[in-house]
Amino acid sequence: MKKTDFNFRSFKILVRKEISDYIKSWKFIILLGIVLLTCIASLYNSLSVLRKNIPAPNDPDSIFFFLKIFTTSDGTLPPFHVFVGFLGPLLGICLGFDAVNSEFNNRTISRILSQPIHRDSFLNAKFIGALLIIACLFSTLFLLTTGVAIIWTGLSPTFQECGRLLLFLLLTIVYVGFWLNLSILFSVLWRSPATSALIGIAIWLFFTVFYPLIVNVIAKRIMPDPYSSYQEIKAYQDFMLTLTRFAPNQLFDDGTNILLMPSIRSLGPLSMEQVQGAIPSPLPIWESIKIVWDQLTGLLASTIICFALSYFSFMRREIRA
Template sequence: MKSQLAFFKDLSLKNKIAVNEPKMRIPTSPFQVMVNKEIADHIRSWRFVVLIVLITLTFIASMYVSLSNIGAAINNTNDPDHVFLYLKLLTTTDNTIPPFHVFLSFLGPLLGIALGFDAINSEQNSGTLTRILAQPVYRDNLLLAKFVGGLVVVSTLFITLVLLMMGGGLLLTGVRIEPQELVRILAFGAITILYVGFWLSLAILMSVRFRQAATSALTAIGVWIFFTVFYQMVVNLIVRAFLPDPNLLNQAEIISYNDIILNILRIAPNQLYTDATTTLLMPSVRSLGPITMEQMAGAVPAPLPFKESLMIVWPQLSGLLAATVACFALCYYLFMRREIRS
């Protein structure tokens, strides 16, 4: 009996010790720690708060204008897309303000640039870059954590906006969303994240290339302004200087002339994003370039399936992805060869 009592006492004592002991934590990789730190820094910064407020106000204004004009858009039987209520919420406007996807082509680059223009040079100027790399971490982990942390924040933002749009449309209209609309809206969110990711990688590249944060920010903004405002004018001037007058060409030559201009314009990331989002949010779009009357003969004005729309914009998606990878690869090359102790 005494031995049994001693056994139970020892067992209860061990249980108490086990309860009072702190639980063993699973070791966290240095990369995950740096990503969590970058996400926290972005969320706590004032510039991120200002951009979030700006994009949210733009979203609310666009949704208000769309809901005010959604009745006329749905009742317009001449429009093949009038049956897609939730897609109309993103594309309908009364010409007072642009639709939401057009706004994002302007505000998305600012978000990406703001999250990455001082990613590396601020660490080096404050002296923390040498301390971080003195720890048992790899250089590429630091650079990748800067990019992944910003991309996670951007992804969370736009996924939240998409869910708010669908939830608000459901509450205000009472119409359930169709599966094709859901897939197209999710694809629109993914393309927007990819588009902002390109500008984020470009901003990090400028941060690696230039020592001062102001120089990297102004260079990235200058690239954005060039592609947004001046690139189309420069292309038109150059093409008109080397190609004949369009008024003297026949129909086939005019189509070839316009194809050349469009292909040159698609070097700009904002043009790729506009083409991709317009095709996905407007299922009746069948071509992104000029077509002849013979090609239009027999065509039924009906919405395309999602797979067909995706095939149309696949070159645009590949171009955005390739540009993002190229910027990050060049950034990786420069950062790995950079002297950080000076």
């Protein structure tokens, strides 16, 4: 029992060390400033638009004011959730690209593991420390955004709005955690921090810029004839939706659209039988959770796979003084 308590205390010390190292690093401070400035600019833009424009009476999402703060824009700046989806992966890559290989290059890993610390505790502390920073950062950012909106307008969020914002926060943490785990995997596989950082940024650019272009080319090549049957057109649309969801950013975009826009009832095509008689009204929060569950599960599975690969590679790696 004493050995377990001592190992747990040493693990907490490792996590505190990692959090301290991350917070004091210039790369984190610079990227944190970029995230805060862009999100503040997007928040000011959305609040200005919402104060000037009266909600349309036929807009089913007009009653969710605090959700529209994260999705509204006048076109000059992207909305809040777009900035989070764009800069979040950079934050995860920034925190993880030199998590392990820097310890090898600085010759500190042998001294750390010479203490009564297990290898898995070392790697777990790297991930937990960075994930706690990500969770605290985005929680603070979301609370500040909501607080500024309350002071600006004098309104207070409803229970359903708070629940959807909490789910959006959870989805954001899982999404950034995937990129964090991916960059930690590259940090285990490559000794050079520059190489692991470039590979992580290259994969992020591929899924952000080039993968949608590839999907569009495939869509034009296999597009069915306009006079095709309903089954062929539906099969084509389902295949293209499946193809686009191999990109992590697409999973995040689908999840944010469902959580922040309660009037969206489906992410795929609907038949005439499903549309007929439907009243345009917002979905309850549990119905939106059912729709977004696949996206959240996909991001969690991808994160677990990346962590398992980095764990397997690190545990088999030779540690030399």
